[in-house]
Amino acid sequence: MKKIILLLFALHAMVSYSQTDEENLKEIYKQALTNGKSYQWLDYLSNQIGGRLSGSLQAELAVQWGKKELEKLGLDKVWLQEVMVPKWVRGAKEYAFIESSKKQTTNVNICALGGSVATNPLGLKAKVIEIQNFEELEKLGEEQIKGKIVFYNRPMQEDLISTFNAYGGCVNQRYQGAVEAQKYGAVGVIVRSMTLRLDDFPHTGSMTYDNLPLEKRIPAAAISTNDAELLSTSLQLDADLEFYFKQSCSQFRDVLSYNVIGEITGSEFPKEYMVIGGHLDSWDLGDGSHDDGAGVVQSMEVLRLLKASGITPKRSIRVVLFMNEENGLRGGKKYAEEAKRKGENHVFALESDAGGFTPRGFSFDCSDANFNQVLSWKPLFKPYLIHYFEKGGSGADVGPLKTDNNVLAGLRPDSQRYFDHHHAATDTFDAVNKRELELGAATMASLVYLFDTYGTNPLPKQSAVKN
Missing domain, CATH: 3.40.630.10 (Zn peptidases)
Known part of the structure; x- marks a missing residue:
């Protein structure tokens, strides 16, 4: 049967x-x-x-x-x-620039990540540390991260035919990046936009603070891929540069x-x-x-x-x-x-x-x-x-x-x-x-x-x- x-x-x-x-x-x-x-x-x-x-x-x-x-x-x-x-609510348009150790500035394109807190009304400026993943973040530890802006610069994997798989391979740095970075004393987070194209348009998206109290939350923003490349190259030439950004978003x-x-x-x-x-x-x-x-x-x-x-x-x-x-x-x-x-x-x-x-x-x-x-x-x-x-x-x-x-x-x-x-x-x-x-x-x-x-x-x- x-x-x-x-x-x-x-x-x-x-x-x-x-x-x-x-x-x-x-x-x-x-x-x-x-x-x-x-x-x-x-x-x-x-x-x-x-x-x-x-x-x-x-x-x-x-x-x-x-x-x-x-x-x-x-x-x-x-x-x-x-x-x-x-x-x-996003608030006023975000503003950011790279400032070299010689005080030369270059404007860059950013946008606040959805759910992020605002910066200080005067903005936030700090030295930058570039990383690729959370394991690298842990290895660097508080001694090298405290007081700095963490720059997550892991790109979408170009050789994956499914771009959704490429997106899935790097989106955790956007969603959880601020939570992980604040554990080691970071004062802010900048994340490479989730796109395979090199352009000047930052890509927003949701992020989380888990259950962090408000006073421990740090501002998080996405940076366009062209400007992520610029920031990465600039750091190789000038490790003492600083990054400034200002955003005025609010959660109701x-x-x-x-x-x-x-x-x-x-x-x-x-x-x-x-x-x-x-x-x-x-x-x-x-x-x-x-x-x-x-x-x-x-x-x-x-x-x-x-x-x-x-x-x-x-x-x-x-x-x-x-x-x-x-x-x-x-x-x-x-x-x-x-x-x-x-x-x-x-x-x-x-x-x-x-x-x-x-x-x-x-x-x-x-x-x-x-x-x-x-x-x-x-x-x-x-x-x-x-x-x-x-x-x-x-x-x-x-x-x-x-x-x-x-x-x-x-x-x-x-x-x-x-x-x-x-x-x-x-x-x-x-x-x-x-x-x-x-x-x-x-x-x-x-x-x-x-x-x-x-x-x-x-x-x-x-x-x-x-x-």
Whole structure:
């Protein structure tokens, strides 16, 4: 009997789609490319609202906009889910320079890291010590670090094809650098920006002080890659140079914000939920078009594309515009917490948070059986040049929904240009290509359609029906 079941699974893996599926995917892509809304939505979100830091007026405007646009789609339900979020304000533009031992100064480009404390109102000036990692920091110890600014200068690894792997290999110096440096008496931290490109744009991002009392917290800023190179070379020529920087950021009490949620209720299995989402908040230096305005509008477009393609979902499909992914993940945690409290069965979740570039495929956090089902769908995606289907991570906001039985997925666009824009002033609407954005939305809608049609059980199920 066991052999028969295994044989059925194997046969299903070879023929787990139909001619109807091919036609539906073709219609989804056609609708996205000829009648899409994602680029128009992103234009408004980026250029009329702008950067949407959690707790800001722009974030609140984005919530109101998201709810209004979802209501226009004629969904079965649209609502706001309350979530308390941190409110950190950058303040006046940061200022910094390198001062040689001969008192010659050179201005450099910096930005405060998200969550950092301010410098003294007059600024901070101290000698600099350059390091590559926390192990080096420990070896140098308090004797060589106390009273200095620690300059973390470990670059992203250039020979890694996945730029996300390169980012993961050095982001700890940004996130934990201040905590580690203050242990040895450092008075401030400067971190090389997380990008493979050499330019003059510093990249911000979240950092932590863990549970340090306020009086022990030291200011932390990112420096552009060009200026990181300059500072490193200058230190080799003049070890006694000093670095000056001034920033006036402030941390306030948590404020009320919202996740924005829209739902098409399932026609057959309304208590089985499928989620598509991106995060509505962004950093404040640019307008957050790639990170993650693209993911927001693509997720909204998924529901519109299903309706426009005449597909009636069997399961309840929700779009969730998460708040506060960038500096707290409060929205993702709140949504999962409420889902658990209500006993909701989330069978599938898909996140887009890797930019609006050309889609390559997906990564999946799921069982082998579900992954084999995904692999059986690869021929459906071949005409659209979607080839990347790998097991791996999904997304920060949908991660808290993970169970032993469900499927989490992340859209994987081409990653080579993403960190040119990530968390920087270059993350703007003009950096997003309309066709690439629309292809990503269609690719997401196609995967959602297939999981809705066949479920997360690897046995075949009836195709979704046309209106």
